[in-house]
Amino acid sequence: MTPPTPSAAAPLEVTDESTEKSALPSAPKGSESRSPGRLAWKRFKRDRTGVISAYIVIFFFVIAICAPLISKLYGKDPYTTYASDRPELLDAFSYPAGPNGGMSGEFWFGIEPQLGRDVFTFLLYGIRTSLMIATAAALLTTIVGVVIGVTAGYLGGKTDYIVGRIIDILLSFPSTLFFIAFMPVVYGLFVADDDNIPTSLRAISLILVLTAFGWASIARLLRGQVLALREREFVEAAKVTGASPGRIVFKELLPNLWTPIIIQSTLMLPAFVTAEAGLAFLGVGIIDPTPDWGVMIQRGAQFYNEDITFMLFPGLSMVIFVLAFNLLGDSVRDALDPKSKR
Secondary structure (H helix, E strand, C coil): CCCCCHHHHHHHHHHHHHHHHHHCCHHHHHHHHCCHHHHHHHHHHHCHHHHHHHHHHHHHHHHHHCHHHHHHHHCCCCCCCHHHHCHHHECCCCCECCHHHHCCCCCCCCECCCCCCEHHHHHHHHHHHHHHHHHHHHHHHHHHHHHHHHHHHHHCHHHHHHHHHHHHHHHHCCHHHHHHHHHHHHHHHHCCCCCCCCHHHHHHHHHHHHHHCCHHHHHHHHHHHHHHHCCCHHHHHHHHCCCCHHHHHHHHHHHHCHHHHHHHHHHHHHHHHHHHHHHHHHCCCCCCCCCCHHHHHHHHCCCCCCCCHHHHHHHHHHHHHHHHHHHHHHHHHHHHCHHHCC
16 A cells, blocks of 8 residues: 655644644633723623712712803802892792792702702702812822821831721721811811801811821721732742832732722712711801802701702702712722622
């Protein structure tokens, strides 16, 4: 029998190589589609509750940013007492003369009892004030908490011990009661007792006080994370190569801490919204005539028996925002860390 010629076996080898080569390009595509960011985004998009909550939160922030423009297009502002020039807007008892708190085509959400201010623009600027203060406090709290928590966890030793005791002390304070007692002290440091406190000073003081008592929780969380990460092989390898502490923190540790940082930040902001509104309601935060969620609820509480409309709009809008942001925070947590999903 004639042995097979080399040319007859050649096509088999070519076919095998082509099959292997054709299978190689699929690996990069799979690795790209399985990156942590893409997987988290896909998990989040599948969460209908999280997506709807994100749209609601974005809507509130757009309303807050565009409040002056909306007010200008609407033709009214939150400070003018329209009943002064038009007494017919209020009845003999200084309540809105029209039905449902005076709601009409001219005053969409009605008018305020006694003073006759426009409720719609007052609510727009109230959302703007509350969200600006809460967002600034959340950002500053996150920065302070990250710096202190990472520093304490990385350095360890006496630094970690001292920071840990400070965190324990701060977390033991009844924050709401302390805010009520401490805010007048903060104002007294800058303004005499008989002087009016500027709104800007009230806002800055609120941000600083919320930050001073808010950073402890995120710092404790990150401290524990860093204590676990600093013993890992990649950190030890960076130390062996002579990397500076700053490079180790920013290049090795922080990239592994973004998930808890983002989760804590999204859960922190609605807590600050309610805290700021509560302080305004109690009269130690933003006060009338500056528009604010807490100011509106505090004013509405005086008239809810006769006119619930003025209290309804700020109360309902704040509940919707806080609920949506809390649900958004839960969805972000589940997307970034699927193991935490119950």
